[in-house]
Amino acid sequence: MRCEIVAIGTELLLGNILNTNAKYLSEKLAELGIDLYYQTVVGDNLSRVSDTFRKAMERSDIVIATGGLGPTDDDLTKEGLCHALNIGMSVHEQTLAKIESFFKSINRPMAECNKKQAYIPEGAQIIENNNGTAPGILLKAKAKLFVLLPGPPNELYPMFENSVYPYLKGNAKYLLKSRMLRIVSVGESTVQEQLKDIFDNQTNPTIAPYAKSGEVHLRITAKAESEDLADVMINEMESKVRNILGDNIYGCDQESLEAVVIKLLQNKNKTISLAESCTGGLISQRLTSVPGASKCFMNGIVTYSNEAKQKFLGVNEATLRKHGAVSSETAYEMAEGIRKVSGTDIGLSITGIAGPDGGTAEKPVGLCYIGISYDEKVETYKLMFGGNREKIRWNSSIKALDIVRRIII
């Protein structure tokens, strides 16, 4: 069963709105185990809408269209489909009555154009719309299934959920289930190489890597007759992948790196404090974005100037003079200082050159030192990050959070 989604609306082609309907429907179809091969967006133009339906029915079994069911002249979805199938339309009396009574109920005269919404293609069934005047349309023709849904998400979502989803589920044999593994410290190409044997031999479940800013996400998707069976298949694949990638996998699905760090801190009953220079509060902000962070995040200080590093963290003036603010020695004293002044289990520091200015041959833009004070010791890390200011700050915040994560594990 191959499906495709056709979204109709010039506002999508002008970039005025995001095609959230396509994402929503795609997710639901994946859940149902229905293969989706294409999404198309076309404007409010009769010949292009009918061309799009023609192409879609050539290559797919199910065509789900969104938008263009309203009362105005640029609502052309039903017209386009009828054109493509070479069939006519007729009025659906109950729908007409419902629209008329709706206008009566709100005490407004019904503009003539509203009648348009009560016309349906020959042989079609309507799908009740409890949140608007335009009904959805279900039509079987030429051995294909056509489902026309209204564009507004508050009409489309309940209509799909209540009527279309159960209908398609009754006809589906398999379901698809996915899990996303979240990976740090290695790039997409390394993941690909390390998992080469699995990639080469994958059939079901399938795996696919996605490069995210500073991270890699690996999707595992199983096709099975039941959800339980899909879980078993995914678990088996996950443990194969974990055997290879180990601790580089930090979380699953929607879990962010900062949420994982906060959870670990809470579980181990540890507290943390932060001294940030180049990241300017980014790491504090990420950690405190997690609900409940206040239980383990004590405080963070953004010490941009040398004076602030001395005053708040007790960094030695001699250290700054001899080694500079961006140095292993300064990171060391910052980590120790913030931990001491805050009385936390862990003190994390970061100092670097985020650019675009401030780099030298010896200390280029992208150079970054991270310090971490815990138990009886302080460790420092020297790192180089590529890209612009935003990327350097973001990737160094990932590295710093990952260092904390690995130490707590």
Next chain:
Amino acid sequence: MRCEIVAIGTELLLGNILNTNAKYLSEKLAELGIDLYYQTVVGDNLSRVSDTFRKAMERSDIVIATGGLGPTDDDLTKEGLCHALNIGMSVHEQTLAKIESFFKSINRPMAECNKKQAYIPEGAQIIENNNGTAPGILLKAKAKLFVLLPGPPNELYPMFENSVYPYLKGNAKYLLKSRMLRIVSVGESTVQEQLKDIFDNQTNPTIAPYAKSGEVHLRITAKAESEDLADVMINEMESKVRNILGDNIYGCDQESLEAVVIKLLQNKNKTISLAESCTGGLISQRLTSVPGASKCFMNGIVTYSNEAKQKFLGVNEATLRKHGAVSSETAYEMAEGIRKVSGTDIGLSITGIAGPDGGTAEKPVGLCYIGISYDEKVETYKLMFGGNREKIRWNSSIKALDIVRRIII
């Protein structure tokens, strides 16, 4: 000139991600006055990718593809295009050298598969990628223009803006020019109401409001024969709008609120320090994301606990006991304290309840106090924000930055 956008990636068909690239490109093409007739999404499958290119070149003059340029086996965009055009690929030596030196610079071994990114279709030019390893591709073939762009938005946006946009603009007959006015403190519907007369009578330039998180952006677009003429038309419309919205307009185009605040501080030779509670470093992070912020941003302290508020900012224990951490009195002392301890011209403080927990009937989630100490005084503001933790933190950071902006003006 008819254009279409082809997005390549199974993750789009699975509904894992939104097709934000298509929206972005659609908006830009509209700005350029290039007609966009179709957007298509296709998965990582060679024959379907090449079918899609074949169909696209049949009906359009320009085909812009996104995604599938990376190093892994499921990156098939160039292969699909070559297949559709029946041409080969060859290695682009400079690109290969650049990729190799990138891996050297970050001290990581280059996985063999990365070489794939240096292969380009016969007759194609590369488009430099300053934010990743995969270059973009520009190819004229069969009287059509093909533009292949990387999928990650942080690579696609600058590549399009710096290289593709100017290229397409040079080939356009008439031009559309836009300016975006950035507005705080009033919502979209208020903007719509206040500008009702302008909205009702717009022809050229046109104006359109966009609701952004916590802000409203108002696009003014003029269609003209020359850039100078467009500028004159836009300036005229802008001053009409400014007469009505006044200081609620904080900036233009890409200028962020934080960048405007940093620029104002620099121009007036003022310094600032921050004491954040509920925003957890978000405001510091926003200000320091602006290149050159170190000249006026001295330091920021994230004082999550009462102890930290006393220790670092000198907030009175009695104040915290009597009024609580989330109170006008505490915001007052935090602002005064951070300014004093940092020796800056301005001290900004924020304390509130971001949720989801911690709210009471008297002090609900979303309650927030902002304090600002400057010249001889301290002002405090009591505010209520709706939404979830993320939204409360974000919108309160906007309000705090806006308070600083209005005081410096």
